[in-house]
Amino acid sequence: xxxxxxxxxxxxxxxxxxxxxxxxxxxxxxxxxxxxxxxxxxxxxxxxxxxxxxxxxxxxxxxxxxxxxxxxxxxxxxxxxxxxxxxxxxxxxxxxxxxxxxxxxxxxxxxxxxxxxxxxxxxxxxxxxxxxxxxxxxxxxxxxxxxxxxxxxxxxxxxxxxxxxxxxxxxxxxxxxxxxxxxxxxxxxxxxxxxxxxxxxxxxxxxxxxxxxxxxxxxxxxxxxxxxxxxxxxxxxxxxxxxxxxxxxxxxxxxxxxxxxxxxxxxxxxxxxxxxxxxxxxxxxxxxxxxxxxxxxxxxxxxxxxxxxxxxxxxxxxxxxxxx
Amino acid sequence: xxxxxxxxxxxxxxxxxxxxxxxxxxxxxxxxxxxxxxxxxxxxxxxxxxxxxxxxxxxxxxxxxxxxxxxxxxxxxxxxxxxxxxxxxxxxxxxxxxxxxxxxxxxxxxxxxxxxxxxxxxxxxxxxxxxxxxxxxxxxxxxxxxxxxxxxxxxxxxxxxxxxxxxxxxxxxxxxxxxxxxxxxxxxxxxxxxxxxxxxxxxxxxxxxxxxxxxxxxxxxxxxxxxxxxxxxxxxxxxxxxxxxxxx
Numbered sequence: 001x002x003x004x005x006x007x008x009x010x011x012x013x014x015x016x017x018x019x020x021x022x023x024x025x026x027x028x029x030x031x032x033x034x035x036x037x038x039x040x041x042x043x044x045x046x047x048x049x050x051x052x053x054x055x056x057x058x059x060x061x062x063x064x065x066x067x068x069x070x071x072x073x074x075x076x077x078x079x080x081x082x083x084x085x086x087x088x089x090x091x092x093x094x095x096x097x098x099x100x101x102x103x104x105x106x107x108x109x110x111x112x113x114x115x116x117x118x119x120x121x122x123x124x125x126x127x128x129x130x131x132x133x134x135x136x137x138x139x140x141x142x143x144x145x146x147x148x149x150x151x152x153x154x155x156x157x158x159x160x161x162x163x164x165x166x167x168x169x170x171x172x173x174x175x176x177x178x179x180x181x182x183x184x185x186x187x188x189x190x191x192x193x194x195x196x197x198x199x200x201x202x203x204x205x206x207x208x209x210x211x212x213x214x215x216x217x218x219x220x221x222x223x224x225x226x227x228x229x230x231x232x233x234x235x236x237x238x239x240x241x242x243x244x245x246x247x248x249x250x251x252x253x254x255x256x257x258x259x260x261x262x263x264x265x266x267x268x269x270x271x272x273x274x275x276x277x278x279x280x281x282x283x284x285x286x287x288x289x290x291x292x293x294x295x296x297x298x299x300x301x302x303x304x305x306x307x308x309x310x311x312x313x314x315x316x317x318x319x320x321x322x323x324x
Numbered sequence: 325x326x327x328x329x330x331x332x333x334x335x336x337x338x339x340x341x342x343x344x345x346x347x348x349x350x351x352x353x354x355x356x357x358x359x360x361x362x363x364x365x366x367x368x369x370x371x372x373x374x375x376x377x378x379x380x381x382x383x384x385x386x387x388x389x390x391x392x393x394x395x396x397x398x399x400x401x402x403x404x405x406x407x408x409x410x411x412x413x414x415x416x417x418x419x420x421x422x423x424x425x426x427x428x429x430x431x432x433x434x435x436x437x438x439x440x441x442x443x444x445x446x447x448x449x450x451x452x453x454x455x456x457x458x459x460x461x462x463x464x465x466x467x468x469x470x471x472x473x474x475x476x477x478x479x480x481x482x483x484x485x486x487x488x489x490x491x492x493x494x495x496x497x498x499x500x501x502x503x504x505x506x507x508x509x510x511x512x513x514x515x516x517x518x519x520x521x522x523x524x525x526x527x528x529x530x531x532x533x534x535x536x537x538x539x540x541x542x543x544x545x546x547x548x549x550x551x552x553x554x555x556x557x558x559x560x561x562x563x564x565x566x567x568x569x570x571x572x
Binding site: 010015072073074077097098099101102103104105106107108109110112113114115116117118125127130134135136137138139140141142143144145146147148182183184185186187188189190191192198228236239240242245246247249252253260261270271272278281282283284295297298299300301302303309312313316317320 | 416502536
């Protein structure tokens with residue numbers, strides 16, 4: 001009755017989101033008095049399993065077989081379903097990244113398993129394991145019970161601290177009998193090359209909204225982000241305008257972030273945006289509309305024209321940095 | 325080409341929901357319900373595909389009789405006909421996926437085009453589950469869709485960029501934000517939608533008894549953020565970020 005955590009690989013490397021997922025798996029295992037295994041599929045999976053074996057699993061499974069070499073929901077869900085059935089795992093989980101969201105529901109269907117998305121916590125209750133997850137753009141937290149022998153989960157990576165290495169090294173084992181990805185193949189990727197941290201990992205995020213107006217506004221946001229070693233975020237309006245790529249969208253249907261410091265420039269604070277950033281430790285809002293709802297969640301609010309004040313802020317931060 | 329579009333009725337996402345005091349759900353009185361925004365992208369994309377090559381776009385929703393209104397709104401965006409699968413109580417994504425798969429089995433569409441997630445429960449599950457149950461390919465979070473013969477080439481929004489995936493049809497595709505700009509329903513389109521077919525069926529008519537696999541035990545309000553403060557200048561802001569918040 002142990003737990004299987006699905007690692008996520010990108011161009012042969014373990015993606016950061018895997019570590020909070022492993023931590024969540026270990027926490028759930030501790031609650032239930034059981035063990036954790038991990039599984040890595042795709043190019044670089046053997047090296048990934050070698051690395052992940054030091055993070056507490058009993059076994060780190062891997063496969064680089066043709067059917068799972070590139071990530072596809074079809075190939076990976078089929079291989080994982082076979083593993084879960086063979087080994088009798090009672091919970092299978094992955095981080096709620098775009099890959100986890102694509103993969104785990106399909107896997108749940110293959111396993112006839114009930115699924116809980118975006119888990120932020122769990123506890124033992126009258127109904128067995130009760131999972132906590134946000135609903136309604138984060139305006140409600142639901143307790144959810146799963147009625148099937150196998151539980152399928154995605155976990156919100158910002159809700160769990162990344163797992164650290166330690167304890168006994170686990171075994172490393174190759175999966176046998178991995179089949180093809182039926183009816184699907186990946187023909188290419190276009191990754192946005194950026195020296196900035198990923199939104200879900202950044203300590204500082206500088207975000208802009210409709211108030212940025214155009215590329216010059218985006219430049220201001222980027223300048224402050226680079227000065228602070230932070231990530232750039234955006235509200236949906238900015239993505240809709242095509243000013244920044246889609247995966248910089250912070251919000252209910254984009255990235256859920258939890259940095260130490262979050263700047264919101266020219267962002268009105270629509271429910272959908274706030275859902276994605278209200279877990280930030282400190283929120284700073286600059287908006288010329290004093291009625292903007294963003295001020296309801298901001299720790300520090302400045303009612304001002306961002307085109308005047310953000311350049312001042314950039315200069316001021318440069319001064320502070322020069323002194324430090 | 326025949327395209328199936330699952331549609332969901334959601335409370336207006338721009339209005340903050342109010343929870344019932346006993347935590348059993350949300351207050352629905354005085355709440356305006358709409359077609360889930362991502363489903364509008366799916367309808368738009370399907371209508372565009374059939375405008376070019378001809379075909380049939382049908383909507384499917386699951387729920388009570390109030391969903392007919394939701395379907396009419398979807399039909400006004402250009403879909404041709406609709407199914408309303410009436411169920412006595414709400415189902416989870418697994419139950420929904422079982423019913424969608426049953427409609428699929430009757431209609432045998434070339435393509436299922438869904439919204440990537442419904443903005444009330446935020447589960448992001450049913451379309452992928454449906455593809456899994458049916459054993460057909462999926463391409464989620466579509467940025468661009470091109471159909472050529474029996475293959476769809478889909479650019480998918482993934483963390484850090486785009487992935488291009490080819491899937492053999494029939495397949496399930498889910499629509500993300502940048503896929504298109506849905507049209508507004510014109511008055512003539514709204515009038516025409518009133519006459520389009522909405523076929524009401526029960527799970528028994530489809531030969532299935534859907535089973536939810538999860539249960540929501542209760543809802544509670546998340547802990548609120550403590551009230552913030554206004555600052556008058558950039559100097560004051562930076563001073564407070566350094567000395568008070570210790571964030572710079």
